[in-house]
Amino acid sequence: MKKVAEIDLGRNKQQGAKSNLKKQMKGFRYFIYILPFLVLCFIFSYYPLYGWRYAFYDYKPPLQLSQCAFVGFKWFKMLFANPTQVSQLIKVMENTFGMSGLTLLTSVFPVAFAIFLSEIKCKWFKNIVQTLTTLPNFISWILVYSVAFSLFSTTGMVNSLLLHHGVISEAIKFLDSDSHTWLKMLLWNTWKGLGWGSIMYLAAISGVDQELYEAARVDGANRFKLMRYITLPALLPTFFVLLMLSVANILNNGMEQYYVFQNSFNKAHMQVLDLYVYNVGMTGASYSLATALSMMKSIVSVVLLVVVNVVSKATRGESII
């Protein structure tokens, strides 16, 4: 009570200054309380950036960095000058852009999923569909692979069914082959993410003013016109935000999916940038080259994000980050 009175009335200059100091002390104490977390954040997010210096050395793991030769931009030059490196990098970038491109193209699927699902009037059916189709999003890629292995390996369910009924005479190699690798990855991605991806759109649909539909119906619009001219436009803002974010993330396919599905047969079409960095760094043990790669990738990603944000601000008047 006393303190509040002091602050509110501020009768006495001295007292006012005193409480001001007290307030500052309190503000500083609050800062001390969060300091441990700031330190954690620094250690695990900012400090690793200092590790980029490994990209400028010829780092050989058991040695200390100070014992290794400083090579300047050697690794960066090698990535763009050494013919085998260049062809490998081109292949990797093709895969990265190919799979990201397919994901971008199919980003309309969740929109369609939401629009059509909202046309289903039977409530329990809708709920079941929503619950069960979002489930795969919450299992790990390891389990997806285990599922894939059970169903599609040469002794898996699909092959034994087809063999049993005489459709094929020899097991089809779904997993151990390089045919349609991008498409298969896209399908697994869709299986895992479609239901979950539609949730935001479903919520947007439930937020649409019902009077809009009533009014349009009175004007003689049929069901398909309602979907086309009311529901769809209501989803576009969300769609564009998500689309821009995926454009900004075009280099970040993540590596887990591709890591678990990769094998010696499909490696040529499987290695996306994230996986390539891992393969070069952790299994090839070329730490410096991998660091140079991730460094470039991070910088390009941040630049992309900033560009996309500027575009978004210019076209929609809203920033996305």
Next chain:
Amino acid sequence: MKKELKLPQKKKPVHTSDVVFNVINYAVFAIFTIICVYPFYYLVINTISANDLSAAGVINFLPQKLHIGNYVEVLKLNGLGDAALVSLMRTVIGTTATVLASAFLGFMFTQSRMWARSIWYRFIVITMYFNAGIIPMYITMKNLGLTNNFWVYVIPAVVQPFNIILVKTYIESIPKELQEAAEIDGAGIFKIFGKIILPACTPILATVAIFAAVAQWNSFQDTLIYITDQKLYSLQYLLYSYINQASSLATLVKNSTNIGAVANLATQQTATSIRMTVSVIVVLPILFIYPLFQRFFVKGIMIGSVKG
């Protein structure tokens, strides 16, 4: 309610195009839903059916000759107990740490008195948009002594910008008078946090907890990169190694089971049965938890999207 439902139906003439559309629409969603669920069902029925039938590939729709031998045997597998413990511990400890830290930081960042508050807030939030890459992270962890250390699962996950944003946004929607009243009564910041803010934020904290728990349980990459000690493998990683060395596994199980026992094809472990059984054990917590907490997941993604 009834009136609302009946009126439009009576008024509206039924078009054939409408009927066709409905039929196709229902059918497509039914098929996709089955595609989403069937693989899990397939795994479960194959683990509880006789193993010789399962290996012959005849268990596709209904389980036959039920037995739980697979589960009993798999639990005897070397390493599975350790891995289950590691996964459980990282989920419990990691989730608790993430939730408490997100709640505390989210709350502290609503305190306008904090010195240079917006700078520190940005300092944390901006880390969502960049990362150093696998190798620099690995070297950092190694220097910190976190490789082959259980705490690598927990400590780096404590400060999570996205969760902090979620909690902060939520706390900002709680009336400020609550805190002010407590301050007048002489409560300190920790008391306010523990007695007022934490209980008031339960819905959003439940959301954060459920996402954090699923992420911890499913995490695989950290084991792959930072852990070589078998004792610290998580269930996910163990499952991955089981898939890759399936054939050597069956022998491992055969050796671990009673040598004197007569081999019974129906209950004898095969590489496939082990892999499927472990898969079911790994996925079961998610299958149980997900339908119960679905609304929290949905809420989480919605609040997150509002903030953008």
